[in-house]
Amino acid sequence: MSSLRVRDLSKVFGPRPQRALDLMHEGLSRAEILQRTGQLLAVAEVDLDIDEGELFVIMGLSGSGKSTVIRMLNRLIEPSAGTVELDGERIDQLGPAKLRELRQRKLSMVFQHFALFPHRTVGENAAYGLKVQGVDEDERRRRATEALETVGLADRSDAYPEELSGGMQQRVGLARGLATEADVLLMDEPFSALDPLIRRDMQDLLAKLQAELSRTIVFITHDLNEAMRLGDRICVLKDGRVVQVGTGPEIIDNPANAYVADFVSDVDRSRVLTAEQVMRAPRRTFRRTDRPELVLDWLEEQEYNGAYVLDDDGRILGVARDDRLARARRDSSGGVGHLLVDDFARAGRDTLLSDLAGMAAHHTVPIAVTDDEGRLLGVVPRARLLAALSNEEADVDA
Numbered sequence: 001m002s003s004l005r006v007r008d009l010s011k012v013f014g015p016r017p018q019r020a021l022d023l024m025h026e027g028l029s030r031a032e033i034l035q036r037t038g039q040l041l042a043v044a045e046v047d048l049d050i051d052e053g054e055l056f057v058i059m060g061l062s063g064s065g066k067s068t069v070i071r072m073l074n075r076l077i078e079p080s081a082g083t084v085e086l087d088g089e090r091i092d093q094l095g096p097a098k099l100r101e102l103r104q105r106k107l108s109m110v111f112q113h114f115a116l117f118p119h120r121t122v123g124e125n126a127a128y129g130l131k132v133q134g135v136d137e138d139e140r141r142r143r144a145t146e147a148l149e150t151v152g153l154a155d156r157s158d159a160y161p162e163e164l165s166g167g168m169q170q171r172v173g174l175a176r177g178l179a180t181e182a183d184v185l186l187m188d189e190p191f192s193a194l195d196p197l198i199r200r201d202m203q204d205l206l207a208k209l210q211a212e213l214s215r216t217i218v219f220i221t222h223d224l225n226e227a228m229r230l231g232d233r234i235c236v237l238k239d240g241r242v243v244q245v246g247t248g249p250e251i252i253d254n255p256a257n258a259y260v261a262d263f264v265s266d267v268d269r270s271r272v273l274t275a276e277q278v279m280r281a282p283r284r285t286f287r288r289t290d291r292p293e294l295v296l297d298w299l300e301e302q303e304y305n306g307a308y309v310l311d312d313d314g315r316i317l318g319v320a321r322d323d324r325l326a327r328a329r330r331d332s333s334g335g336v337g338h339l340l341v342d343d344f345a346r347a348g349r350d351t352l353l354s355d356l357a358g359m360a361a362h363h364t365v366p367i368a369v370t371d372d373e374g375r376l377l378g379v380v381p382r383a384r385l386l387a388a389l390s391n392e393e394a395d396v397d398a
Contacts, residue, residue, distance in 0.1 A: 003050060003051055003087060004050040004073065004084065004086055004218070005048075005049055005050075005085040006048040006073070006082070006083070006084050007085075008045050008046075008047065008082040008083065009043060009048075009083070010041070010044050010080050010081040010082050011042045011065075011072060011079055011240075012040065012041055013039065013040045013042055014037065014039025014040060015039075016039065019037055019039070020039045020080075021080060021081055024041055024045070030240060042065050042240050043065040043068050044239070044241045046065075046069060046082070046240075046242055048245070050218060052216055053216055054217070054233065055206075055217045055230055056216075056217065056218050056232065057219045057227040057231030057235065058070065058220050058234075058237060059220070059221050059222060059223075059227045059234060059236060059237070060222065061222060061238075064237040064238055064240065065237050065240035065241075066220045066222075066237050067188055067189070067220055069220075069237070070186050071188070073091070073184075074091070074107045074109065075091060075099060079092055086106060086184065104129065104132055105133060106182055106183045106184060107184050108129060108176075108177040108180045108182035108184070109177070110170075110174055110177045110186070110187045110190045112192055115173065116161040118161050118162060119160075120160075120161075121158050121160055122148065122153060122156050122160070122161070123148065125161065125176060126172060126175040127144035129182075130143060143179045144175070144179050146179070147175035147176070147179035148172075148175050151174055151175045153168060153172065166193065166194050167195075167201060170190060170191065170202055171202070174202075174206070178213075184215070184216045184217070184218065185215050185218075187217060187219045188220045189221055189222070190219075192221070192222070192223070199226075203229060203230060206230060207229070210230075225271065228252075228271065233245060233247055234246065234248060236251065238259055244260050249272060249274065249277050269353065269388065269389060269391060270352065271352055271354050272352075272353075273352070274353070275350070275356060275369045275378075275380055276349040276377075276378075278353065278384055278385060278388040279379060280381075280384065282308060282376065283304075284298060284307060285308045285309065286309045286310070286320060286336065287309065287310065287312075288309055288311070288336060288337030288340075289335035291335060292320075292328045292329055292335075293325075293329050295325055295336055296322060296325040296329060299325070300322075305321065305322050305364040305365070306321040306322060306364040307320050308365060308368065308376060313375060314375040314376055316346075318341055318343075319340060319342070319344050319364065320336045320339060321341055324339045343363055343365070344363050344367075344368055345367045346369075347367050347368070348371075349369060353385065353388060356380060356385055360380075360382045360385050366380055366381040366384075
């Protein structure tokens, strides 16, 4: 695994980049620099720390500089200023031979338009990076076959790109990147040319592969929902500058400025926010030995229909429901343990709100959020869930 460290990375397109950089340091905007010099400040003083095994998304509107940034990471575009380090090695200082070796062995790239060789078979395309590395033919074939199996195309190894759909061609491009076993995979809007359904399938595939392989991936997109769905963290660019870096929920809940707030206003919150982000502590829980009248009196006071009953370790035993408690109110023989029902929905910390929405309407108590051992961590009441989905502040009593 490898990590990337970027400091003060800038790019000027034009014959006199230093003049534009000087104006940048004086605080002039991209538009002002363009007006004064005729040169485009595409990227301005970008700082990034990308961790090992992280899927890091860089996103922004067209012209924000995101594709320029990713191409400077492997010097397909030469930076005008700044540094790029891979595991402490300065990529921006490498000579041609060392840079070529780095691209072959440590930095693999998947492009938007597949970049497949039409005269080579799928298997040959998948193995091409290995051929450039000088890997022997048997090893190339083995690793290419494994990569094609990973992306579900092992049976199309002898086909040519023109015989494949767009989604299949992009799978071949991904297989080529995986076959090299490079430490870092750079992906420049790899799914943007695909139809929506195929794009969704490719997102699912990438998420599955990342869960299994934990590669360090830098992923470029202009699609906010795609960024939120895939990224461990997201970097938002505007006019070549970093506006905010954070997880999807962090950016949605705490946008850095009005630009980011407007940018994320239309995101599908249900597929980004999780139970952990919206849960609250339960108002009260009970033990199996608590008497029915005690629990029922509290429910009547709170106007609730039921309450969770926990064991001594905080695990849910069941729900004490008002109708059953009312029938047993005069029973003085013991606690509520024998009255419990399994009338509740359970979710994990990472359960998406889209999944919670289907649970909320069918139970008398708020959705229980539990850990792997079944201990109650918090609850998600229906009102709180609806407020989160509609991007409104939930009532503190919800």
